[in-house]
Structures are given as C-alpha cells and as structure tokens.
Amino acid sequence: MKKENKVVRSKLEKCEKLNKLLSEEKKFSYLELTKLRNELRDFLRNQLISIDKLSNKTILMDYTGGEIIERSKFDKSAKLIVFKSKMFKDGDEIRGIKGYFVKNGKIQLKIFKRLDKDIYVCVGNSEVFSVNKGKHYLELKSKLLLDDNTIIGFYFPEGINVFYSKNAENFCIVHSDILLGDKLKLSNDKCYTFSLGVMGYFN
Template identity: 20%
Template sequence: MKLRTLVPLVLTFGWLTGCQTPPDRQQLENQNAQLEADLARARAQIATLETQEQQLRAQVDELSRVMAVLDTEKTVRVQESSQLRGQVRRYVQNEIDELKDFMMQSNLLDYVGGELVERSGIDNDPKLLIDLANPMPGTGTLTGVSAYFLKPGTFTVQVLRPVQDELLVIWKSAVLSAEQAGEQRINFPVSVGVEQGDVIGYIFHQPGTLSFDQGTGNTLYTESAPNLGQSVKIRALDGDDEKRAYPVGVYGLLN
C-alpha cells in the first residue's frame, strides 16, 4: 500500500522538474545592452560637463584678467582725475582770492554794518554783539569782516536768522585775528551764504577791542552767547534802551 502511494508522487515530481525552463537569455542580454548604452550616455554627459567646466574656468580666468586690467586703468584714471581736480580747484581758488582782493581794494564789495570810526565808549568784558540796525538787505555771500580796532585781538562772527521771536545761529566763523589797531579788513576762511533779514553777531574775546557810541544804533548784547544751532530770545538781550553802535560790519556780494 505504501509503495503504491510513493510511485505516483515520484512520477509527479519528475514531471514538474522536467517542466521548469532556464531564464530567458535574450532578455538578459537586452537588459545588459541597455545598461551599457545608459553607461555610455552617462560617460558622454560627464565628458561634456568636464569640457564645459574647462571652458567656464577659462572664461572666469579671462574675466579676472580683464577686471584686473580695468581696475588698474580705473586707478590710473582716478589718480589723474584727482590731480586734475586739485589743479583746477587751486586755480579757481587763486582766481577767487585775487578777485576778492581786487574787489576789496577797489571798494566794490557790499558793506553792511556801522561806520568804521573810533567811538567814545568801551566794553569792559567780552559780549556777543548783535547788530539789529543792519540786517542783510538781500541774499548773497559774505566774504569777510571790517572793523575799527582799538588794539589787536581775536574774535568770531555769527550769522543769526530771525525765527519768530528768536534769533537762530546758523553759522559761526573760526577764530579770526586782528593783528593791529585801526581799520582792518579780515577775510573769512570760508565764505558764507546769507538771506535777506539775517543779522550778524560779533564776539570780541578781549575787553576794549572795540569802542561804541550810544543813541545812534541798535546793537543788543548778551554775555551768554548761543552756539551753532542754538537760539536766543530777542527780548532776553540787553541794551535795548542804549541804542549802541559799533564800528564793525561785514562785506560780500549781495543781491
């Protein structure tokens, strides 16, 4: 009974084994060929990219060379331009200085201020003197100051602009120096623009540098001088009832 059962099983196993076929060789060859083609295309792309990289590197090197040349040329042009501008500025400044000297010597500049004569009164301490009697009659440029000095001394000049009931300091000169007594004209290191209605303030650092008269002017004063950008109230100034006049003023070109 067992033998009869075993024989059919052996026959069935043999039949199944005989029915199995080996893998499709043609399919494997096709897949291998496809992979080789893909690999060849990848290698070709890599070669193309390497060629492009070399070309780009060459372009970068060329651009770097051109930029270096341009930087050198720009530096040379800037140096030449700076030298030329410096020469032109010096020439123009010399011409301006000569023109200012000519106009000053010929009394062709506009003068705004008090008469340049010796007066009777003398200040005993330094003050900011604000000449309200001689506001600027028009817009223009101030180039210097004139005064009748009793003795040598130093001073500064301010331009003040009326703003409602205050005077705002919009410009302040460097320290100027009068080297001797008498009528002197002193140029500002830098000219200053003014507008109609601006008034001029003077601070003489040594007592007795200028003289003054009373009753003929309208110069107010204060011992607390405002700095550049600060303002002073007109009603806070002293000397309203004295009507002082000082021998000092400014000159320039006014419209």
C-alpha cells in the same frame, strides 16, 4: 587658383592697411581731443581763480555796519554784539570783517536765523580771527553764504574790542554766551553803534 589667392591676398593687405590707418586716425583724434579738453579745463580754472581774486577786492564789495571811526566808548564786560539793522537775504555772501579795534584780540562771526519777531537761533560760526589794534579788514578763508531772515553777530572771546557810541540803534549788546543751536531774544534796549561791520555781496 593661384591667381585667385593672389587677388584675395591683395585685398586682405589693402584691408589691413586701411584698418591701420583708421586706428592711427582714431588714436590721433583721441589724443587731440584729450589735449584740447585739458587746455580748456586749465583755461577755465585760471579764469575762475582770476574772478575769485577780483571778487575779493574790497573796492567792489558792499559794506554794512557802523561807520569805521574812533568813538568815545568801549565795553569789555560783554562778549557778543548783534547787528540787527540788516536782515540778510538768500544768496547774500560775507567775504570779510572790517572794524576799528581798541586793542589786540580775537573775533568770530556768528549767524542767527529768525524764528519769531525777536527770537533768533545761532545757525553758524566763522573761524576765529586774531586782530591787531587799529582799523583792519579781515578776509574770511571761505565766504559765508546766507539765507533769508538771517542777521549776524560778532563774538569776542576776550571781551568786546571795538569802539561804540550811543547815538544810534544798530547793534545790541548780549551779556550771555550763545553757542551753536542756542536761541537768542533781542531787546530794543541798550542798542548802540559800533565801528564794525561786514563786507561782501548783498541784495
């Protein structure tokens, strides 16, 4: 009987040692997996940050708008101009505004969705920027993602603050305040070219 107990005790001790080894191995594997997962997550996060910084470099971006040059006129009586020559597509994204500003002031982007041939509705706004006199690029805090059949406008709370000329028909001057949800009818009359546009990635 004593001999049998000794054999059973010996087997039990072996089982306990084996169980301890398996537990330690499992714990080690879990720690290693957690460490690897954290390292991979940090690596991907850093890569995404690098890609985002690179994508914000203007040399890689598309530009649409008027040529950024000093022109002969500016009109501070109105507050909104709409760039009608570029109909944006789904997935287009705006990263910033580029312009030749007459003086210090403020500017805001507005997004319009086409409802009918010349009828649009205001569906979005950017933050309001403070701008200084001269040529400047203004980077948006958050990129604006656009849908099909959208155009953009530029709102100047203190009156239009950009040079323009009458030698083309890219922009329309709007003499009424357009708020989010308001409709806008664009006319082919009184259209000009402004030293203003947007930068981003467009299809």
